[in-house]
Amino acid sequence: MLRALLSIIFILGVAPIASAQDAGAPVEIDRSAxxxxxxxxxxxxxxxxxxxxxxxxxxxxxxxxxxxxxxxxxxxxxxxxxxxxxxxxxxxITVSDNTEVGKVLVQDGGMRWYQFRQGPLAQYGGWLLLGTMALLLVFFVLRGRVRIDAPATGRTVTRFASFERMTHWMLAGSFILLGITGLLVLFGRMFIAPVFGKEANSVILIASKWVHNNVSWAFMLALVLVFVMWVRHNLPNRTDLVWISQFGGIVGKKHPPAKKFNAGQKMIFWSVIVLGGSISVSGLSLLFPFELPLMGKTFTLLNDWGVPGWIGMAPLDTALTPQEEMQLTSLWHAMVAFVLMAIIIAHIYIGSVGMEGAYDAMGSGEVDEAWAHQHHSIWLDEVKAKQGAAPKDATPAE
Ligand code: HEM
Incomplete structure (x- = not known):
């Protein structure tokens, strides 16, 4: 009897609190006492x-x-x-070095940064990369390799000059190194330390940080060169709409016409430029701690444009401590890098196993006319017109 009575008192007392919390409603706390x-x-x-x-x-x-x-x-x-x-x-307060950094004696945001980094950032980021690879695997199993429909002609055209290829591989090589070393720094404590020990993890991470900081310059240089080299071929035009409406010929058997770069490649190009640019700028801010704070300024701009209001948010806090600047920059840097890594994994797939003949374009620089006709027919015609030969359909060599 007593037990039943206690249960009822317990339920009556706890249930309202639990249901208010379940509904996510903020519970007003009476602090008058x-x-x-x-x-x-x-x-x-x-x-x-x-x-x-x-x-x-x-x-x-x-x-x-x-x-x-x-x-x-x-x-x-x-x-x-x-x-x-x-x-x-x-x-x-007054501190002996009299800097804004030194004046922050207790860093309230440090724990929030640490928890977000080890929690949602690592989890969602990791799943994004694994999920992208799994989707590509499913796509490969269902669709198979995109084959060249017509037999090889034996005649080739130059798709990328050696300087273009060198720049591409500088961008690709540096990005892959940056991606791997960045992931090691983020996941080392979770996966390397428990298996190989903290000492080994420390050595690997110190080396990774060194590589990451220094290789970043090669990436930034290649990014600028790629932009200058290819921007004019990546401006949107009407052929892109046709290409998109036919899903780029990847789904189905039709191969829509395209200039040097098709709409899909333009999306890759602009992702690399915009996201790679953002990663570079935030990376520079991290490379020179406290000297290039960008977050407070960016938040001020966003508040001025009313952006937070569009999604029902209060204006963003712009009075950030130097430490908070660095913390938010590091999270932004990693989040954008995860998105670009996922995009690049898809790019690597289509540039290698996903499409027959694609790799030659960046390998030797020469592609068979049958490939060029299938994937970049307008570009092939332009190249041949420049060479003085009348544009003609790619017909197989005898
Ligand atoms: C092992 C890795 C990679 C392979 C096998 C690869 C392959 C290729 C190929 C074959 C092309 C030319 C496609 C064509 O002829 O139309 C290309 C173009 C391009 N690549 Fe890569 N790539 C790799 C990594 C990267 C990375 C890491 C980046 C950037 C961070 C990148 C950025 C680009 C861009 C912007 C283009 C021009 C647009 C496009 O074709 O999508 N690539 N790549």
């Missing part, structure tokens, strides 16, 4: 890992016995109060 200071419920909620609106503390700095009569919630000026001001970056 503590005069506005922390309550037991605050502590319990923090221990349960629930998110807390702690503005009741962060906005409550500077009270003392005079401003809060009768020793109110804050009491007299006290150590906890000083620590709170330090934690929320509101204390007026």
């Amino acid at each position: 503590t005069g506005g200071a922390q309550t037991l419920e605050d502590i319990l909620r923090r221990q349960r890992g629930e998110s807390i609106d702690d503005s009741f503390r962060s906005n409550n700095i500077g009270g003392d016995a005079t401003s809060v009569p009768g020793l109110g919630p804050l009491g007299g000026a006290s150590d906890p109060e000083l620590w709170r001001a330090l934690r929320y970056n509101k204390a007026d």
Whole structure:
């Protein structure tokens, strides 16, 4: 009987709290008993890992016995109060090196950065790459290799000159090294340390960081060269619409006409330029810590344009500490890199196993006319017209 009674009291007491939390509704906490200071419920909620609106503390700095009569919630000026001001970056302090970086004595955002990096960033990023590879595998099994329909002509045309190929491989080689070393730095503690030990992990990560920092210059240089070399071939035009409407001939048997680059390749090009550019800029900011802070400025611009409002968000906080600048930059750098890595995995697939004859374009630079006619018919005609030969359909050599 007593047990039943206790159960009912327990259910009546706990259920409303649980259902309000399940619904995600913020639970108003009554702090009148503590005069506005922390309550037991605050502590319990923090221990349960629930998110807390702690503005009741962060906005409550500077009270003392005079401003809060009768020793109110804050009491007299006290150590906890000083620590709170330090934690929320509101204390007026002087440090010996007198820099903004040095003035941040307690770094409140560090834990949030660490948890996001080890949690959602690593998890979703890892799954994005594995998922892309799995999808490509399924696509390969279902669709098979894109074959050249007509027999080889034995005649070749130059698709990329040696400088273009050298630049492409500089971009590709550096990107792959940056990708691998970046992933090692992110996942080393999770996967290398438990298997090979912390010492080995440390050596591998120090080497990875060195390679990552130094190879980045090759990537940035190649990115600029690729942009200058190919931008004019990547401006959108009407043939792209035809190409897209026919799914680029990848699904189905039709092969839509294309100039030097088709719409799919243009998407790859612009992804590499825009995302690679963003990775480069954020990378430079990380390479020279605290000297090129970009996040606060970017957030100010976004707020000015009203971007957060478009998705129902409050304006972004632009008063970032130098440390927060670096933390947000590092997360942005990694997130964009994950997206570009997924895109590049698809590019590598189509440029190698996915399409017969494609690799030659970047390998030797020479492609068979049958391949060129199938995938870039307008470009082939242009090349042949330039060479003085009348444009003609690719017919097999005897
Ligand atoms: C082993 C890796 C790679 C292979 C096998 C590969 C292969 C190729 C091939 C065959 C082409 C020419 C396609 C054609 O003739 O139309 C090409 C073009 C291109 N590649 Fe790569 N590539 C690789 C890595 C990369 C990486 C890492 C990047 C950039 C970070 C990149 C960026 C580009 C761009 C922007 C183009 C021109 C647009 C396009 O064709 O999609 N490639 N690649």
